[in-house]
Amino acid sequence: MKSDHHLILRVIAKTLLPLITIYAFYVQFHGEVSAGGAFQAGVVLAVAVILYALIFGLAEAMRAVPPWFARGLAAAGVLIYGGVGVWAMVQGGRYLEYQALFNEPPGGHNGQHTGIILVEIGVLFAVAGAMVSIFYALAGRVAEIRDEDW
Amino acid sequence: MTGDMMGEASTSIISVLLLSILFVMGVAIAHLRNLFAIVMLSGIYSLVCAAWYILVDAVDVGFTEAAVGAGMSTAVLLGAILLTSRNAEPERRFARLGPLAVCIAAGAMLIYATSDLPAAGDPASPANTGVGLTYLQINWADTGVPNVVTSVLASYRGFDTLGETLVVFIAGLAVVLLLGFGERSLAETLRKLKKEDKVP
Secondary structure, eight states: OOOGGGHHHHHHHHHHHHHHHHHHHHHHHHTTTSSOOHHHHHHHHHHHHHHHHHHHOHHHHHHHSOHHHHHHHHHHHHHHHHHHHHHHHHTTSOTTOGGGTTTOOTTOOHHHHHHHHHHHHHHHHHHHHHHHHHHHHHHTTSSOOOGGGO | OHHHHHHHHHHHHHHHHHHHHHHHHHHHHHHOOBHHHHHHHHHHHHHHHHHHHHHTTOHHHHHHIIIIIIIIHHHHHHHHHTTSOSBOOOOOTTTTHHHHHHHHHHHHHHHHHHTTSOOTTOTTSHHHHSHHHHHHHHHHHHHOOSOHHHHIIIIITHHHHHHHHHHHHHHHHHHHHHHOOHHHHHHHHHHHHHHTTOOO
16 A cells, blocks of 8 residues: 555554454453453454554445444444334333333343344444544544554 | 462553553653654553453453444544644644643642552442442343343343444534535545546
């Protein structure tokens, strides 16, 4: 792309980026049994995109994750979260009452698990989308990070 | 018993070590004028903070600090540096005496207040006896989720978390509305550069 002396940085980043992304999903779906959860996973996922933007340039990152997608992701996350609440209401429960999702008696955990997983997916989308949007808004004002800037 | 004592002693030694690193780093950040160095140091500051949180068994808090403090805010601040100059203006000699007095007064009050805090891990502390203990007792039968932090966050306090998610969403929305969508200004800059033949 530009000068060659970023080669090591780019190669290492290329190997790290998939690991960071997979780690974000691990944190997301392992949040029920260990530390972490959707907020952290969303931030880690956003950081993967931001790292890509810092190293390969903002235009490349915007081609990979378009800004409209990031904005839509944030909105979709909030909608998913709110939608679970509405689903519980449609089933005759109160807003966000996971027990009512499948009309289970107390002690049945399917509704709780489904509700928590859906809600956490909503949080993941909202956090990742909002963070990437914030970064795009901040970094989009300069075309490229020139070497002499550092 | 001696093993416990040894463990406790080494924990407090590491704790003192980490906290003194934090103190030194805070002084260094206050003295530095190079914004890039300050951002990098504050990232490391968050990382050391996270290590200390893990040491006092606040794993979730430590994880969040590492992800948000060391990862996200460092990246966003790096992006923000591009919009401004690389160095802060040099400070006048005694301009910081007022803030220093405020800091010392606030610090003295906080240290005075710590005498009322329960010891770390005290089973009789309010955090461990009230609603926290109830959650630990009823969580498994109620939700079947092993991690109580997750079940409190997403199930018992699901409404609060909805509010938090909305806050994050609104924060993103506000920044986008204030600064403009990134791609439009990027396209404009690219067009300007193309006109000057700097970009193929």
